Amino acid sequence: MDNPFGKITTLEHVMGFFNDGMTLMFGGFGGVGTPPELIDAILEKGISKLTLIGNDTGFPHIGIGKLVSKERAIKVIASHIGSNPIAGKLMHEGRLAVEFSPQGILAERIRAGGVGLPAILSDIGMDNEIVSSNKPHFLLNGKDFLVESALTAEVSIVFAKKADPYGNLIYDKSARNTNPLVAMAGDLTIAEVEEIVPLGSLHPDEIITPGVFVDYVIPSKGVNWKWAWE
Template sequence: MLAKLVTREQATECVRDGVRLMYGGFGTIGSPALLIDTILEKGVRDLTLIGIDAGYPQVGIGKLISHGRVRKLMTTHIGSNPEAGQQMMDGRLQVTFCPQGIFAEKIRAGGVGIPGIVVDAQMWGEATEGGEAVVFGGKPCWMEPALTADVGIVYAKQADTYGNLIYDKSARNLNPLVAMAADITIAEVEEIVPAGELDPEKIVTPGIFVDYMVNRSGGGNG
């Protein structure tokens, strides 16, 4: 049996100053709130965050931004978090925006080992950092680099002891892609069952992608 179930403190030992931290969730839906609180309590700084939004000022991932723990944010929008917008205007937070569908595809590419994706230059505008101009099908395009992270934090409704994950409806959002694209993936889970009890047809993320699990209901200690 794989010893993936650990305390929240043990799970987040790999989250240190300056890491690239990727996260699932949209607003509060599918957000690994317990793991985010633990990272905040650790006091780590200079994080690079990669996720679909900036959360809310005092909820979820937005807490890390509001407390000044984030140096760079790669996201699709920050409209729900005025604090993120203010920090960006003040030059305290470097923000890189990306259209939501392309953003998700860049993370998917990172998870499956593809170095980048081709984007129509007329629809995209300017290439982001690391991108380069290419011609594809006779059209001007940008080669956009895939997105990966040192650590990824995700939220799931159920897991078994091998780390196979099942998500709940829209809480699935970006979580499966994040789980694939990080060097170390930590899953915050509502319910953990013995191996073999999950319906294989409902498993979205295979346990091979999950390094550690934290039991949300048990405070992370199983």
């Protein structure tokens, strides 16, 4: 293996994967479970014109909301934006496109993208123009369904409690939220973690995201990781 530390690398290295105009998927729910160091680094690098995919737009100064508040996104696909008034303001002013998807359907669209399905069928929101607008319909067994396209991204970013050098991840309580699905649906997935443990330290039954879905692991500030291959 070229890297003696497996998939563990530095924040500086992974920043080369972020570019203007890209599609970025993020884990988290209202900021809980969103990778803070990665968000700050994207801001610092000046990345803009992003299409963001995730549960919500966080809060103005928490989570993905930092990117939205600084107008680094041109489009958001989310279940709601109500916790971030700046997102609502930008949407009403025509400076941020928002595609709303019911929370469960959003999660399933992400899961579908992660397992390689092109779309799912749903009857949720059939009578709601915000949900159904411009979406194709499909007749199955005499019943009409919306065709909800699967969601993927060029890069997915997730936040985990622990990782080993192979990228196996576990999450901290409710920070688990959408992270396991998001980790599956990126062409490239980067995990920011609070603790890096040696190989074999994670019991197979506690691993939530297998390392096969994770391309890079970066430590949060203050995490000692140079010993992780021992």
